[in-house]
Amino acid sequence: MDYFDQVEEAAGFIRQRAGTPDVAIVLGSGLGDFANTLTGAVSFPYADLPHWPASRVVGHEGRLAIGLMAGQRVAALSGRAHYYEGHDLRTVTFATRVMGRLGVKVVILTNAAGGITVSLTPGTLMLIDDHINLLGSNPLVGPNDDRFGPRFPDMTEVYSRRLRGLAASAAQALGIAIGHGVYVALHGPSYETPAEIRYLRTIGADAVGMSTVPEAIVARQMGVDVLGISCISNAAAGVLPQPLDHKEVMEVARRVRGTFASLLGGILERL
Numbered sequence: 001m002d003y004f005d006q007v008e009e010a011a012g013f014i015r016q017r018a019g020t021p022d023v024a025i026v027l028g029s030g031l032g033d034f035a036n037t038l039t040g041a042v043s044f045p046y047a048d049l050p051h052w053p054a055s056r057v058v059g060h061e062g063r064l065a066i067g068l069m070a071g072q073r074v075a076a077l078s079g080r081a082h083y084y085e086g087h088d089l090r091t092v093t094f095a096t097r098v099m100g101r102l103g104v105k106v107v108i109l110t111n112a113a114g115g116i117t118v119s120l121t122p123g124t125l126m127l128i129d130d131h132i133n134l135l136g137s138n139p140l141v142g143p144n145d146d147r148f149g150p151r152f153p154d155m156t157e158v159y160s161r162r163l164r165g166l167a168a169s170a171a172q173a174l175g176i177a178i179g180h181g182v183y184v185a186l187h188g189p190s191y192e193t194p195a196e197i198r199y200l201r202t203i204g205a206d207a208v209g210m211s212t213v214p215e216a217i218v219a220r221q222m223g224v225d226v227l228g229i230s231c232i233s234n235a236a237a238g239v240l241p242q243p244l245d246h247k248e249v250m251e252v253a254r255r256v257r258g259t260f261a262s263l264l265g266g267i268l269e270r271l
Contacts, residue, residue: 009050025077084187120206132183149223184200192208229263
């Protein structure tokens with residue numbers, strides 16, 4: 001069975017048991033509780049989905065829930081596979097491919113990220129305006145299957161201007177302060193050095209993480225509109241005189257999950 005057929009089998013499995021979602025939301029480190037707010041949800045552990053990669057990182061539950069919120073049928077993916085776990089990028093983006101083949105038209109990609117710009121303090125939610133791919137590869141490398149999309153997809157507007165406008169409107173209505181910035185993806189899993197953070201700041205990055213970019217590229221190839229939201233979970237290395245710790249990432253994500261859920265609800269209402 002080739003890759004396309006694996007994607008189709010997983011999509012058919014989900015469609016038969018839970019219908020077709022309108023929106024998919026990928027929930028980053030510590031943000032997976034949002035899946036529990038869906039009404040009438042059908043839930044699947046990733047291990048039960050055909051060909052679906054496991055997510056073994058702390059803070060990533062590894063579960064797909066499909067239910068209703070704000071009049072939208074939502075697929076909430078609690079956790080993702082990461083490049084640094086040893087997966088290739090086709091595996092990392094498998095779930096995004098499945099969502100695209102299910103007919104999802106909007107995907108909201110969320111993550112926990114380190115703040116490079118000083119004003120992006122821990123707990124800030126940042127709308128991703130653009131990204132820089134420093135993973136060292138691209139999920140579209142290799143033979144292209146035209147059933148997924150074109151060989152050379154345009155990346156002029158990876159993160160939909162329309163969706164960013166809806167998110168900003170929702171944040172304003174809810175009284176949520178929100179930032180904007182450029183997200184840079186690095187391979188990981190080690191955190192960056194202070195010298196690397198100075199370099200990333202110089203080339204225009206505002207926040208740094210280890211995910212999201214491959215999924216965004218694949219979604220755009222498939223014609224899916226993308227909204228990206230980073231939860232700034234810590235100051236990047238060298239910004240503050242203290243070491244970095246994944247426990248801090250998780251704690252900050254837990255602290256803002258109520259605000260995060262409210263923002264997502266407001267966005268869904270405006271779709």
